[in-house]
Amino acid sequence: MKPIFLTIEGLHSFREKQSVDFNQLSDAGVFSIFGPTGSGKSTILDAITLALFGSVGRAKNRTQGILNHTENSLTVSFQFEIGAGAERKIYRIDRRYERNTEITIKNKYSRIYELDANQEELVVLADKDGEVSQVVQEILGLKPEDFARAVVLPQGKFADFLQLGGRERREILQRLFALERYGMNLSKKLNERHQKTKQSLEVIVAEQNGMGDCSQEALQQAEKLLQEATDKEKQAFQAHWEIQSRYETAKKSSNGRSN
Template structure:
């Protein structure tokens, strides 16, 4: 998988919409995400794994994942990730979750959509299962892509 662009909004410390373009980095052939403690590196990686697999390393469903991932000043979280798969096809994964306006701690289950870019437009796919598209399970993805801290 080759990352192209990540858009995050209302996620952890990223209250405002942030767009990370990976093209300059991937053209170099190899890159990493570096920064000071607390600068948001883990949040970027967690956004990618969550948008793709609906799983995160830090939180599980029992931890009220969507509530704890959402920025406390936001009523909506949105993640959009564009990437090329091993067949060099362009895909987009999106996850959006919203806070219940009547109950601050109630965050609705994420809406998930997976698209493929065909004929100059994004075509929604019937399934949001990325394992076949990427060629990696969540377990193998996190083992291959994310190096543990420490």
């Protein structure tokens, strides 16, 4: 994600409308935000996260206490681009909040636009607070907590990112570098291969069951039974031959007496 333009009004110390043109700042390829304590450096980052996700990481309950105490409303507008070449797209998010109580605010207006190359509005992608945040997550591939940990690290929180568990860090990096789709594709291919192997195994098992027991023990037992049957056949043939021979002898004797 590359920031293009940011407008802030009524957020923390930014009572009056202020704008940041990131294109001018990034001409040299890198820029720094510096100033004395309380000058509003972190507020610039808060404005970006508020525009993107409708929340400020360091605020209680996402938005408590972020409205300038002398104002009754705040607005943020953030324009950014993502992708490169033919995949490059530009978006703008506008949000407006009004005072609800002394420390709480309520959303009055949220909208995200896709812009053309001339930064003219093409289409409204969402116009409700929660839906805008969801569309942003889909565009960036990052959850608010991921963005806070990996892109906009609050003061004193860098060590927290380094101390994340292996699984948490891996999940964040997958979303940050859009690697999830590769993992999903690999998982899909492995699942398909598993299902094919399972089906092949079921076919082999069915064929084996149709053939009966083909173990070495069963084969030896079958050979033994075959040998026994062969021996019995020989014995029966021998007995049959002897009986036939006796019959022929008896028949000849009978014919001789008759003559």
